[in-house]
Amino acid sequence: MKTEVMEVVNTVTPVLEVLSTLFIFAVGLVFLVIFVTFIFDITQRKNAILRNYPVVGHFRYLFNSLGEFFRQYFFAMDREEMPFNRAERQWVNGAASDKDNTVAFGSTKNLNIVGTPIFINCPFPTLDDEAAKTTAMTIGEHYCQNPYNAYSIVNISGMSYGAISKPAVLAFSKGARMANCWYNTGEGGLSSYHLEGGADIVFQIGTAKYGVCDENGNLDEEKLKEIAKNPQVKMFEIKISQGAKPGKGGILPGAKVTKEIAKIRGIEATQDSISPNRHKDISNPQELIDFINKVRRITEKPVGFKTVIGHTRFLKSVLQEIKTRGIEHAPDFITIDGGNGGTGAAPMALIDNVGLSLKEALPLVIDKLLEFGFKQRIKVIASGKLITPAEVAWALCAGADFITSARGFMFSIGCIQALKCNKNTCPTGITTHNKRLQKGLNPANKAVKVANYVKNMQQSVEIIAHSCGVKKPRELDRSHVRIVGNNGLSIPMDELNPYPKEI
Known part of the structure; x- marks a missing residue:
C-alpha cells in the first residue's frame, strides 16, 4: 500500500x-x-x-x-432604448422568424408622447372575406419607356455593398426576390451580389456617382446605359441627401474598403471613401430637373430623387419648374428621408441636429404635391425609422405610396443594435468584412427572414387598415389617424392639421 x-x-x-x-x-x-x-x-x-x-x-x-x-x-426598459427600443426590435425579430407576435395583459407603449399616431377604429371594421389584396402600383406610367410595376408597399432602402457585407447583400437580394419587393443598392454601385439573388433593383446614383462615373467623377453615359440594360435594374434614384447626414456625402472608413469594393466604386483600397457633399453638376432646381431627364433619357426607366426636407421653398421651386416645363419632365418618384434616418457612419453634429423628421416632412411634401396637382404623377416613397406596422400605416395615412426601410431589414437578418456599423467589428457579420465575423450570417437562412418580415409587415398593416374600416392599406388617409398634441390629447390629422403649410 x-x-x-x-x-x-x-x-x-x-x-x-x-x-x-x-x-x-x-x-x-x-x-x-x-x-x-x-x-x-x-x-x-x-x-x-x-x-x-x-x-x-x-x-x-x-x-x-x-x-x-x-x-x-x-x-433599459422595453420602450426606453434609442434609436430603437427592445419592443420594436422584438416585433421585427418575431415577424422575421414568422412567430406569433401577439402580446398579453396590456400595452407598454406611452400614448401621451407628442406626435404619437392613434388610428381611428371603425365600429364596423372590414371583414377578412371583404378585404382586397394589395395590387401593384406603376411608377413612371406614360412617361418612360419601361415603367415599373411595384408590388410591395414595404421595400429595402439603400444600403451599399461596403457599408454592409457580402452575405448581407446576398440575403437582402434573395429575400427581396422571395418577398417580391425591391432592393436599393445604396450609393456604392451595383455588385454581382445585388443581382445574384434575382431581386428587383433600384440603382442609387450618389454624389460620387460610384459605378457610373468617369475618371473625373462626372457621369459616364455609357456605364449608365450598360447598367440600365440589366432587366433586374428597374429604377434609378438620384441621392440629393439622406436623413442621417444632409449636406454630407457618404462615408465609408478605409478599414471597410476592400479591393473588390474599391474596384466597384473606382477608388483606392484601404482609403476612406468620402463622397462630395452634393452633386457638382446639380446646384439648383433647374439643373436637378435637367439631370433627372438626362438619366431617364439614357436609361429609359423611371427616375426620381431622394432628399431630406429642410424647408418647402426648395420643393416649391422644383414643382414650379416642372409646371413651367410640362408634367412629362417631372421625376417619377420622390423619396423623402427623415432627419432621424440612420447610416453606417455620420458626423454627430448632423445626425443629431439637421433635417426635419419624417413625421413633419412627409405631410408637407404631400400637401405641396396636391397644391400643384402632381400627386398622381409623382409617387412618394417614405423613409426614416419606419420599422413597425403602426409607423408604416401612419406614412400611408399621410399620403406615401411606398415605404422603404434599412434598419428594419437589418434587424430582420440579426442586427442587435451593437452600434458598431462605423467600424469593421459588427458582431453579427452584417456591417463587417471580417471573414470570421461573417461566418455566422447564412444568406439562405436570412433571406427567408427578410421575406417573412415583408409578409408579416404587410399583414399587420392590413389589420390596422381593416380596423379603420378600409379594404386595403393604400385606402388609408388622414381621416384615419389622430396625432397626440402638446396637452396629451390627440388632434385629428385631417381636420386640425398640426403641420405648418410653409417652412
Whole structure:
C-alpha cells in the first residue's frame, strides 16, 4: 500500500511543480504588464486621467465601452432604448422568424408622447372575406419607356455593398426576390451580389456617382446605359441627401474598403471613401430637373430623387419648374428621408441636429404635391425609422405610396443594435468584412427572414387598415389617424392639421 501511495505521489509531484511554475510565471507576467502600463501611463502627456491615475484609469474606458451592453440587456426598459427600443426590435425579430407576435395583459407603449399616431377604429371594421389584396402600383406610367410595376408597399432602402457585407447583400437580394419587393443598392454601385439573388433593383446614383462615373467623377453615359440594360435594374434614384447626414456625402472608413469594393466604386483600397457633399453638376432646381431627364433619357426607366426636407421653398421651386416645363419632365418618384434616418457612419453634429423628421416632412411634401396637382404623377416613397406596422400605416395615412426601410431589414437578418456599423467589428457579420465575423450570417437562412418580415409587415398593416374600416392599406388617409398634441390629447390629422403649410 505504501508503495502505491509513493508511486502516486511521485507521479503527481512533477505535475504540481509544473503547475506551480506556470502559476508563478502567470502572476509575474501580470505584475510585469501592470508595471509597464504604470510606467507608460505616468510618463505620457496626452491623457490627464491616465497620468493622474495610472493603470486604474484604463477601467474608465473599459466601463464606458461596456455601458452600451449593460444598458441594452440589463437596465433599459422595453420602450426606453434609442434609436430603437427592445419592443420594436422584438416585433421585427418575431415577424422575421414568422412567430406569433401577439402580446398579453396590456400595452407598454406611452400614448401621451407628442406626435404619437392613434388610428381611428371603425365600429364596423372590414371583414377578412371583404378585404382586397394589395395590387401593384406603376411608377413612371406614360412617361418612360419601361415603367415599373411595384408590388410591395414595404421595400429595402439603400444600403451599399461596403457599408454592409457580402452575405448581407446576398440575403437582402434573395429575400427581396422571395418577398417580391425591391432592393436599393445604396450609393456604392451595383455588385454581382445585388443581382445574384434575382431581386428587383433600384440603382442609387450618389454624389460620387460610384459605378457610373468617369475618371473625373462626372457621369459616364455609357456605364449608365450598360447598367440600365440589366432587366433586374428597374429604377434609378438620384441621392440629393439622406436623413442621417444632409449636406454630407457618404462615408465609408478605409478599414471597410476592400479591393473588390474599391474596384466597384473606382477608388483606392484601404482609403476612406468620402463622397462630395452634393452633386457638382446639380446646384439648383433647374439643373436637378435637367439631370433627372438626362438619366431617364439614357436609361429609359423611371427616375426620381431622394432628399431630406429642410424647408418647402426648395420643393416649391422644383414643382414650379416642372409646371413651367410640362408634367412629362417631372421625376417619377420622390423619396423623402427623415432627419432621424440612420447610416453606417455620420458626423454627430448632423445626425443629431439637421433635417426635419419624417413625421413633419412627409405631410408637407404631400400637401405641396396636391397644391400643384402632381400627386398622381409623382409617387412618394417614405423613409426614416419606419420599422413597425403602426409607423408604416401612419406614412400611408399621410399620403406615401411606398415605404422603404434599412434598419428594419437589418434587424430582420440579426442586427442587435451593437452600434458598431462605423467600424469593421459588427458582431453579427452584417456591417463587417471580417471573414470570421461573417461566418455566422447564412444568406439562405436570412433571406427567408427578410421575406417573412415583408409578409408579416404587410399583414399587420392590413389589420390596422381593416380596423379603420378600409379594404386595403393604400385606402388609408388622414381621416384615419389622430396625432397626440402638446396637452396629451390627440388632434385629428385631417381636420386640425398640426403641420405648418410653409417652412
